[in-house]
Amino acid sequence: MIPINKKLIFSGILLILIAWVFIDDLVDDWGQVEGAPEKLQTFFTEDLLPPDWSVLEAEEWSDGSLHKPNGDICDENFELFCSKAWTGMVVTIKMAFVATLVGFFFSIPLASLAATNMAPLPIAIPARVVLAGLRSLPSIIWALLFAIALGFGPLPGILAMTLYTIGYLGKLQYEAMEGVHNAPLESGMAMGLTHSEQLFHVVIPESSNHLLSQLLFMFEYNVRHGAVLGLVGAGGIGMYIDNYINPPFDYNKAFALLIVVFVVVVIIDLISMMIRSFVTEEGDVKRPKWWSVILPPSMAVEMYSESEEE
Amino acid sequence: MLKLLNRNDLLALNRIILRSHGVGCLVVENPPSRGGDNVQKLDSESITLRGLTVGYDEALVLDINKTIYPGDTIAILGASGIGKTTLMRTIAGLIRPLSGEIFHDYPRRGGIGYIPQRLGLVRHSSVRSNITLGARTRRSKWYPSWYPLDSSLKEDVDNAMKALKIEDIADEPVRILSGGQQRRVAIARTLVQRPRIILADEFLGELDKDNVKSIITATKKIVDEIGATLVLIEHHEERAIEIADRIWRIVDKKLIEEGDSNQ
16 A cells, blocks of 8 residues: 655645635636637637748848848858848857856856855855845846946847856855765865865866756756847847737747747757766666667667677 | 984884873984975874864763874774764864864874765766875965876876776776775875875775775875874774774773773
């Protein structure tokens, strides 16, 4: 018989009830839920679907020549490279790359000061306050502030993403650093290693899996946010999405661009998985190939043992 | 006459003087182990535990009054959870004693080598970079942490790997090594560090006989070579007697030294 954890069930029911009380308090008119699926269905079938894949093509001017979105003549072999989706995505990826990298370099030392196993509380608390301050403003508000100061374009977008990256990544990093096993840290402390030696030679290698995963997640996050930052004129694919969701409403094209963002996010996730395999123990273990599931068991075992011998 | 004696003889002589006359004042010129200091007072190399009570919220071992002399090999024995590791971590300066004092003048940087129960290796780093950590403590702390080691320290790292027969796996990450290999890495790191005292917490673990023998031989050789004091926690009593020349046993919250008639 499956053992029943009464405390766990009670806690779960209690949490659901609290959430129900909160939502009931927040929502005044439950009548607005009526007809919601039909409205969504209409929006999807009439406005979003099918996605307009013309965003993957170069602009054709009245004289029949092909142009990039900025007006330059398209002299590429593939029309895709002159499309709004491609050029916008390239700008967004460049912005996200610079912001993630710069943010990472600033967040690592700040996170090491905020980690309680590396720094005393009088240092850790102010460092945490700085990180909390940086991430309490969403990147779109940072972008708005920089757009006011510097004008429109990719630079305010990059600066906004960088500051938000420091705050967000810093928090994830100090939590990862606090999760490092005590033994190597204690050995280092007893040996008399300095804070930076502990950070670079013990903590970063020990938490490398988490740090890498967070770094790649942040890159992916910044790529996704590139789509939002366009709303404040920060450039990139977000600018085109913003154009399409405003009058004269071209949701089919906006939807196609969102699918492009989704595909890029999935590709980044796959690259992340591959990169992290170098620092995870899973990467040390040889696994059977996925297609061995279609083989008879005896043959699959034989193939697996052969791949192990390699 | 002193110059005719080697370092180990001097340490042994010093221990006899210290034990019979309390505080000694023997001076050794040009000690071979640690570069930098030309003159070193051997009596200042000892550790004195005075009225030491260790524990966390609750005292585990009460009122310890002991002196650890240079070159000693001490094994701490006792049942599980009795306070052996707590005592060792207190000596290593990782936790504060509940009362009493510890006197020593070891340098804060590199003076103490600590091998915890789980060895304290950086599992995702290579064997070489783990051992290099020990060598880093031998240069000034003002060097940037990314600054490469000079050639003599690099050579020491290579020699330590050779001595412990791990040069073939120098570039492998520690996480994929066997228990015996990991222990060799931990010892090599401590060897390169050249500490004045090595605190090893059950670092032999549950290794097989052959591995234990070769690791003990290598460790003893190294400890003699660098003239360090070795304090280790051991569960296997026979093994402890074989390695150590002093046995401390924790019984009923008291630290008792075997063969010490003054207790």
